[in-house]
Amino acid sequence: AQTVTQSQPEMSVQEAETVTLSCTYDTSESDYYLFWYKQPPSRQMILVIRQEAYKQQNATENRFSVNFQKAAKSFSLKISDSQLGDAAMYFCAYVSNFGNEKLTFGTGTRLTIIP
């Protein structure tokens, strides 16, 4: 079974600084997707960034980028120029691309932005 591990329950960063959130996962499959979702206090889960396992290039979305290390099964999220609106729970998630529709989440990292 696939598992996703986020080892940092809480992180904090000064506004305008850069922070990296860690995620590791375990799978025997070669084709899958990885995601970072953000869940602000209003509780709606919002997609931050997506990575396809067969693409070697790391995904980037504006201030958000990932460091995808397939062999190490590591998928970290870097947030540059942190803003107050980035404060939220961040969840790493995995889904197989082989017909399994189940999205497996980590336990989340609570990110606090210090003004």
Place this chain on the structure above:
Amino acid sequence: DTGVSQDPRHKITKRGQNVTFRCDPISEHNRLYWYRQTLGQGPEFLTYFQNEAQLEKSRLLSDRFSAERPKGSFSTLEIQRTEQGDSAMYLCASRPGQGSGNTIYFGEGSWLTVV
């Protein structure tokens, strides 16, 4: 695009009562998912529909839980004889059959408190 809509947003019920949650997915999304999230945890998969067919159910979905998607549009999740352990947020999500890169879009969730 009005997003995934869930109703009610909050429900307080007495132990032993039945509750029903409704989810309206994004228009033309043929895949619909239910997840459960407890405080401090990531969402856990409950069940998945493709159109009106329920194709996968988690072991978390006990006999007291039933989900339907009768016309392949909205879905309901019913919990019978509620227990205090059912207190959680129930998240609905949807995605189109193709083209979203396995990205699913979440609603704001329905909070259940069993007293």
